[in-house]
Each structure stands twice: as structure tokens, then as C-alpha cells.
Amino acid sequence: MSIEALFTYTFLFISLYFEVFLLVSFLERRSRQRILQTVEIAMLPTVAIAVPCFNERQGVAETLRSLLALEYPADKLQIIAVDDGSTDDTLAVLQSFANDSRIRIFSKENGGKHSAMNLALANTDAEFIGCLDADSVVASDALLCMMPVFQNQRIAAVTPGIHVKAPQNLLQHLQHVEYRLSIFNRFIYAALGSVFITPGPFSIFRTATVRELGSWRYAHSTEDMEMALRIQEAGHWIANAPKAIVHTLTPATFPHLFRQRVRWTYGWLRNAVDYRHMLGNSTYGNLSLVVLPAAIISIFAGIYFFFRIVYYGIEAIYHKFVYLQYGGPIATPSFELYYVNTSAMWFLIFASVALIVVLISVGSHIGTGRRMPPLTTPLFLLMYSFLVPLWLSAAVVRAVFKTGVQWR
């Protein structure tokens, strides 16, 4: 077997294994589903939601309005809007909400999202603290879906179900499918005790735990991954409440999406290096034995398959070109069974893609109650295979040279 075949089949085996593992875990979980006790309204804890803003005048009003519409006792909800040195009139927009007793407004020099979160942390006595990015809106029952989860004292954080807000163009529709897959992943990772991201849109934390672990850190521009890894490292659990629905605005143009994903992947790689002692360490269970290694390998597998396709694609075009130069007959398109590619590799790729569709369908079911994956799923599978490796490669290069990334 050639080195290339060895790489190809190893990567295929690992990706397929990971998909099967997630699906089996999901099916096992379904068989022992339990129902949580509801919490008496009077017993609900106090919650502070921080809204860090940097030049968010466009969306922050809607974000705040959705928070004010939360079905949660007013005396137990604090909304802490932090203007992180915006250069537009974000602060003025925030101040227009100043007359609501639940909202407090802070303004500071620009210091990054983690510094805005820390300012909120320093200025609250709430038992729980959450974050809502100013490009996101929450469903009114989201908090009520999440808070009962904290009855389990080992749970230090809960993540919601994140959906794409009003997808308009093709790129946003592709992300819409991707987010369905993420809903599944977040859900099953929680069931496996392996959540390694507590995303900016509406993750809620036990304030005491955050204080005990130290405040939010810059963490290579991905404070939401670092905090999750730190929580895991300390032995706490992170749960997921997919019925707590958050809609988030996603990039509408490729350059924006590219920049966002390079930042995520770059941060993820750098944080993985910082927390490398967790990798393969059975103390951290599924997270370090399966989920983290698979997440890292998938980055390199994605890049490998992309360049493999590009290499063979260019080679095939070159040969066709030379062939035509010699006046070779142009093959008339005909379907002959003999020439249908039946290599094991194609069967395995097909199996892998089919499993992804199943996972998207399960994600849709968890997120919306309907099993039908979005109609753009085939396009997602086709186009993301080519888009993802672009930012993966860029992020790997930056991570190797430690160049840093920009938020915007």
C-alpha cells in the first residue's frame, strides 16, 4: 500500500469512526432519556447577561429588546451592556435603554471581548452570568429552558441551541445547514461530557465557578473556547439545552466568513496547544480520548483531502489538455457500467457523506423538532468541502507562525 493510500484510508477510517461514534452515542442516549424537574418561579436564581459591544449600533437594540422580552422574573435578571470603546454611536443606542431597571450600561476603553465580560463579572452579584453577542437575539423562553439544568451542582455552564438568524443569501443558507450540524454536535458533546466551546451567543455560567477559575482571558481571540477548556480541566460539566433558542447573524460575504473561521480555527489550534496536556489523558474521559483528537485530526484531514482533490484535478485537466493537443477523439459522454468508479475509497466517502446527512437531520430534529434537513444540504456538502479547507489551511499557517488574528 502506498503512503498516499495509507493516509487516505487512515483519515477516512478516523472520520467515519468519529461520525459512527457520535451517532451510536446519540442512540444510546435516546434510550435513557430523562425529564428534568421544573423549577418554581420563586426558586429561580439571579442571572446577569453581559452584552459586549464594539461598533454594534446596527444590531444591539434588537439584542437588548430580546433580552428584555425574556420570560424571567425582572428582579432576578440583570442585563449588563458594555460598550467596549466603540467608535460609532453604539453607546447612544445603549443609553436609549437606560430607563429600564434591568439594564446597566458601562463604557470602557477598547480591550477586547474578554475584558468586557470581566467588567460585567466584576459588577454583578448574580449567581449566574451569561453572555449574548450583540449580533444575536434570544427566544423569550430561552433562559427558562436553561436554568433548571443548573440543579445539577456539577454543571458549571450551559450552552443553547444556536440557529442562523434570517438567512438571506446562499452563503448564509449554507451556514444555516452547518449550524444544524453544530446543534447536533453541541448536544452530543454535552451528553459525552465533552463540550469544548461555550459560544458567545447565550452560554450561561455559574458565576462562582468563573470566579474560582479566574476571569475570562484573551485566549488567542477565542475566549469562549478557552473558558470551556478551563472548565473541563477543573472537572466541571458543561451541559446543552438545545430548546433554548438563539438566533445569530452570520457573515453574508465570503471574506467575512473566511476571517471569522480563520479566527475560530486559529484560536482553537492555539488553545489546543495550550491545553495539550488534556489530549489523550483519560482523566478527562471522552473529551480527551475521542472528541479533542478527532477535532484536531479533522482539520488536517480536511486540508489533506482538499489538496488531494486539487492535485488530481489539475493533473487530470493537464492530461486531457495534452491528449486533445494530439487530436485524440473527444470522448462522447456515455454511461457504461464498466467505467463507473467502484473503488473502496468512493464507497467510503459516500458512506461518510451519508452519515453527515443523517447527523444534520438529527441536528434539525433536536433544534426544530423536524427531521427534514434544510433544502440547501446538498449544496452545503458540495461547497463546504471546498470552502472549509481554505480557512483551515490559512489558520494552520497562522498558528504555526503565531501571527495572531483580527476580530474584524
Added chain:
Amino acid sequence: MGPEDPIVDTRSARWRTYAIAFLITAFIFATALYASNYFNDRRIADIEATQDNISIDILSLETQFDLLAEHSCQDISENSVLSREIQPLAQRLSYLESQSGVDEDELARLKRYYSLLQIKDLLLMQKVTDKCRLKPVFILYFYSNRGDCDDCEEQGYALTGLAQKYPQLRIYSFDYNLGLSALQTLVDINDVRNELPALVIKNKAYYGLQRIEDIEKILPELATLETATSTTTATSTRR
């Protein structure tokens, strides 16, 4: 009813799930490999059937030649066309060769058989041209698949282009390293060195890439052939 419990278990390693997932993945892998093998075997069977047909065709032509020995050359040359199945066969063999997971020994056996059929056809055609005093317009093409012949692929394209231009031209292509004694004899008779690609035209060996114009210069008889595209050709584009 309250919300679903979002946690089922602690995060401790679930070895049983790891094992189940491994077994399922291994099963999918085994199925993919089995299916791939199955289809390759079908291809081999397909080629074998074609080769048997060609073998019968050639035997039939030889017999016909013997029977018609006293008859007019017109009858013979019209009948002695290389089996129409040989070109698709060359393409199919070439495709099979490009597939991974094909039994190397089986493939080599099929190629030896194919080469033998070509040599038989060559001999028959030589007999016909001798008897009927025709000008032989054959090209023997020797290539290598071992990665030591950079120009072989391009030479294959050039010969395909040439065959396209002159449908009556007969091109026989041989893998130099096939290890077939009859082929070795053909190599020895024509004194072909291991410098590939090599063409044998009118008993003289030419080495290195020969483009269509080069071959036309070497073989001016090509001009006497029809340049239509209706008759059968026997060309392999294989490297």
C-alpha cells in the same frame, strides 16, 4: 413536563461505545473493500470473455487464411481485420490498470494474453501482406508503466491521434516489462533496447517521443492510406 435532561452520563470514557463504533466502522470498511473487489472481479471476467472472443476470431482468421490460401488477396485483406473488440479491450484494460485494489497477478495475466493476441494478429497480417504483396503499414509501440518513461503517456496520445487520422494504420502496443516469452522474442528480433518509448516502423527501432509529423516522415506510405474515420483501428493509449 420540564425540559429534557441535557446530561445523561458523566464524561468518563465509554469503552463499550468506542468498541461498538469501531466494529460498525470496521464493518463499513470491510463492506466497501468487498464491494470494490467484487466489481473489479466483474471487470476481469468481462475482459476474459472479450479475450476469449478475440482468440476465437483470430483462430477463425487463421483458418480462413489457410482455406483461402489459393483464393484472391482481395477476399483475404477484406476479411482479415483485427477483431473489432480489441480497441475497447485495450481501453478497458487500461482503466482496470488505473484502479487501485486490482489483483496485480491477474492484471498481468490479462495483459500477457492481450499482448499474445496482438502478436498473433501481427503475424497474420504479415502473412497477408507478404502473400498479397501489400506494403506493410504497422507500428509496434513499446512502453513502460514503471514510472521510468516520462514520454510514454504523450507517445500514447500521439499514436491515438495518428490512428484517428489514419484508420487503416495498425498499431500494436506492448508493455516492455511484461515478461512474456513471445514478447521477448519480438523485442529480440526487432532489437529494441530498453529506452522507452520505442517505436518499430518497417523493422527499424526509433527511440524517444515521436510526434505525429515525425511518424509521417518515417512512414510516407501513410499518405497512401485513406484518411477517413470509418474502419477499425487497434491502438492503445496506455502508458
